[in-house]
Amino acid sequence: xxxxxxxxxxxxxxxxxxxxxxxxxxxxxxxxxxxxxxxxxxxxxxxxxxxxxxxxxxxxxxxxxxxxxxxxxxxxxxxxxxxxxxxxxxxxxxxxxxxxxxxxxxxxxxxxxxxxxxxxxxxxxxxxxxxxxxxxxxxxxxxxxxxxxxxxxxxxxxxxxxxxxxxxxxxxxxxxxxxxxxx
Numbered sequence: 323x324x325x326x327x328x329x330x331x332x333x334x335x336x337x338x339x340x341x342x343x344x345x346x347x348x349x350x351x352x353x354x355x356x357x358x359x360x361x362x363x364x365x366x367x368x369x370x371x372x373x374x375x376x377x378x379x380x381x382x383x384x385x386x387x388x389x390x391x392x393x394x395x396x397x398x399x400x401x402x403x404x405x406x407x408x409x410x411x412x413x414x415x416x417x418x419x420x421x422x423x424x425x426x427x428x429x430x431x432x433x434x435x436x437x438x439x440x441x442x443x444x445x446x447x448x449x450x451x452x453x454x455x456x457x458x459x460x461x462x463x464x465x466x467x468x469x470x471x472x473x474x475x476x477x478x479x480x481x482x483x484x485x486x487x488x489x490x491x492x493x494x495x496x497x498x499x500x501x502x503x504x505x
Contacts, residue, residue, distance in 0.1 A: 369503035394478035402504040407464040414489030427471020
C-alpha cells in the first residue's frame with residue numbers, strides 16, 4: 323500500500339516539475355468558473371415561460387376594458403418579473419387601448435410599440451394606441467417590468483376599443499406573452 327502512495331506522490335512531483343500539474347490546476351479552476359457562469363445563465367432561462375392566444379378575440383362597440391382570455395400569468399409575492407407581448411391586432415376604425423389587472427401592491431412600468439408609432443413613454447396606467455391602420459392588421463409590442471408586493475395573484479392584459487365601433491377590434495390567434503423571473 324505504501325508503494326502506491328509513494329508512486330502517486332512521485333508521479334505528482336514529476337507532473338509539477340514538468341509544469342503539467344499547474345496546467346491541471348488551471349483546467350480545474352476553469353471548469354469551476356464555467357460551472358459558475360453556466361449557473362448564472364441557466365437560472366434565468368429556467369424561469370422563462372410563455373402563453374399564447376389559441377383563438378381570435380373580438381371586442382365590438384365597447385370602450386370598457388375587459389380581461390383577455392389568454393394573455394395572463396401567475397405572479398408570486400415579492401418577486402420581480404419582466405415581460406414581452408407580441409400582439410397581432412386587426413382594427414376597423416376603433417383602434418385599441420390597454421391596461422392591466424393585477425394583485426394589490428404590484429407596481430409596473432410598461433411601454434407600447436407598434437409599426438405606425440414605434441416609441442411610447444413608460445406607462446403606469448391605461449394607454450391608447452390610436453394609430454393603428456384601419457381595416458388592416460398591425461403588430462403591437464408591449465414590454466414591461468413588474469415588482470410584486472406581498473400579494474401573489476395573476477397579471478392579466480385588459481383591452482378594449484379606444485373608440486366604440488360596430489366594426490370589431492381583434493387580437494389574433496397566436497399573439498403571445500413571454501415572461502421571466504428576475505430574482
